[in-house]
Amino acid sequence: MLNLFIKRNGMVVRESIQSVKSIDMEADILWIDLLHPNSEEIAYISKTYLLDIPTKEEREEIEESARYWEDSETVTINTYFLTRPNEEKIFHNETITFLLTHNILFTVRYSEFKVFDEIQQRVLASPKNFEDGFDLISKIFELRVEKDADMLEGIAKETRLLRRMVVFDKQLGDEILEKLSILQEMHLSLRDSLFDKRLAITALLRTNKADNEVKKDLGIVLKDINSLVEFTNVNMNILDNIQTLFASQINIEQNKIIKIFTVVTVAMMPPTLIATIYGMNFTHMPELEWTYAYPIVLSAMIVSTILPLIYFKKKKWL
Template structure:
């Protein structure tokens, strides 16, 4: 699918391309969302560029993600996608800046791109590919900030639930929620680190480094990325602490349960021993023919059970 943003347009166009397709002169941004091979070839032929394939975008070495070729600057970052869904993921996205045109290649739906398109149509900006790149990066950073803010709120709620929970309440929902938040936070941090590298390399592009306003804008984005990266690191540390605390409380509750069974076993052992002794049917057992033998045996069982119980009580074990 190919989306096209033109200067001064009132909507984002979704177009079909032919092999001899050429972008209009007022095109600012070409967005290839899950493109077919035919669409990739048509755009490559129109721009005279060799666009990276999905497999090439997935490579993690910097030389395959950040480079200049054919007069264009290629920037690939791993961005968080589907953060509100059941299966969030870090998906590679390539930004190609060539002259006054920006080309993006992605294979997942990104809300940041949608938000940027709406903002660009409402405000009448950008006016060139360099400004489109700045606007997209800013939208991505804002989206990641929102994800981390929601994650912080969930972590605080989980913290309150863990330490204020009533005895015996289930831990499973808390652990599941924390694990999911940890996963999203880790992927957001990966995205931020990737964006930091992208922003540093983007400064080499003439469309960015040669324009003081865009250069200052990119410095501002870098500062935001750095701040969010530190925040995500602190958030991840907090989540790890809460997971350890929850597991520690689970162990304490399990130990308390086992302590009850252990104390019950120890308390019942002496009465059981007495009952076992007087349950033996030997002929020469004086108490068997004694009139008070049965009450004596019962009393001995009670006393032998109360003794350990009172001793445990005095030690504060229950």
């Protein structure tokens, strides 16, 4: 589906079209948003506007030259936006393609994003704030980074809560380990997304196609991204610390268990020795003829068990 945003009589109107060939080439188009485009739509837009729209494979390439490039007419950007489809536990990065040519913004995406819904409402409500495609992409990045900041704040709260659970509540188990892994993965995805947007914005600040006002706005967004990257790194260090504490707690619990078994084993050695001696099948063992031999030996075994435990207790080994 294609959403067209057309400047008309000082306003911006939205037109949703099913057939790409029904685009009015005479209209003053501000933005063409391609959501789940098929090959026919991609081919038509590429041919009509002389664009080199990257394929799905090209969109996922990570080298810098594949994330941003421009020629005399067009700026092309592939950048990550975080998404969590179907309320999954873990976020992942979805590549969005932005193309700017003749002051028209083209966006190619294969997922729904609230950012695009919100920016569309802003364009319709305040058309004077969006003179060209560069104004649009600047506001999209600004809004997306705000969303990333909110997301990072929520993840940071979960990180601090997890640390309290491990350090103070001594909670261990598969649930804590799973939560730790999820938070680590979310931080990695968020950091990758921020790095990618920082690369795109840095390149946009160098282009001579954007005006100074747009560059000023993008400069502010870039500062916000740098702050978020630092905050993300701090949180990742905290998660590494939690992982170390978690492993240490497990080692301590394991050592306690091993210690208990060791103490029990040592405490049982004297009575075992007594039982072994009197269990030998010698013919002449005078103690066996005593009337009270059995209770005496049994008492000796009990005492020989208790004495080591008392000794271990005084040594604070228990």
